[in-house]
Amino acid sequence: MIRLFVALLAGLLLLLFGGCGSKPRPGEDDTLTSGNIKIAVDETFRPIIEEELQVFQALNPEATIHPIYCSEVEAMNLLLKDSVRLAITTRRLTEKEEKYFNDKKFFPVSVKMATDGLALIVNKQNADSLITVSRFKEILTGKITDWKQLYPASPLGELQLVFDNPNSSTVHYVIDSICGGQPLSKDLKAQKTNPEVISYVAKHPDALGVIGVNWMGNEADSTRLSFNDAVRIMAVSRAATATVENSFKPFQAYLALDQYPLTRNVYILLNDPKSGLPSGLTSFLTDFRGQRIILKSGLVPATAAVRIVDVKE
Structure with a gap:
């Protein structure tokens, strides 16, 4: 009995003090x-x-x-x-x-x-740089499926709409805030991550990507007044017709002043x-x-x- 008691006591002390130097688990x-x-x-x-x-x-x-x-x-x-x-x-x-x-x-x-803001990105070969919120909604809901429907002179063909993944906050935002609850087009192309969206758009001239703006930062620019140069960012307008004067890119100032629509x-x-x-x-x-x-x-x-x-x- 004494030996059993000593063994149990030793085991208890080992449990109490053996893990003192280890980090706690999550x-x-x-x-x-x-x-x-x-x-x-x-x-x-x-x-x-x-x-x-x-x-x-x-x-x-x-x-x-x-x-x-x-x-x-x-x-x-x-x-x-x-x-x-x-x-x-x-x-x-x-x-x-x-x-x-x-x-x-x-x-x-x-x-x-x-x-935060959502950035609409296109391939560098795509010369079109302005878009309205209403036209973006028509793309999201499948009413616009070709670049020529947006810009008659565009040399591009079928528009490829690209998001990160179907359960992302980006998808939920456009459904709730842009489409008013309407379902998105069945032609939506889903990648897994924001970097994959950037990579896809950079390789496909017909693509239009939708990603979080904090993925578009230019690390070489400490002023944050420029974006990742692998793709181009479109300027977005709340007006019925997009012009240079009424369209804005997701620069920090335009987010703060609520001039950029997709925030x-x-x-x-x-x-x-x-x-x-x-x-x-x-x-x-x-x-x-x-x-x-x-x-x-x-x-x-x-x-x-x-x-x-x-x-x-």
């Missing part, structure tokens, strides 16, 4: 500035969130954050299943989703982080009742340092001031 106890967690991120915002996390973890070396980059639908499902306590999306929680959490005695919040908000959906690392990350993303990163990315921060400059092309 989901274990965390604080505002330490711990190990997973978050869900709409893949559209991967470039900016990677930069945000790099800075946050440098400032908080005891914090480890594993981002899951996925479609907006998948990000919402992970949040609803309590697989993550923070998701970054382009929409707030619906009343139904809030009730689902409230019934479980959870009270999540939606925090605006930034304003949407970016939200942090937080369900963190114990105020741990997800809450600490939310504070960082919405305070000066986090908002400064958003400002430099070309998006419009929710709280930091934006300096408007005159853009001349």
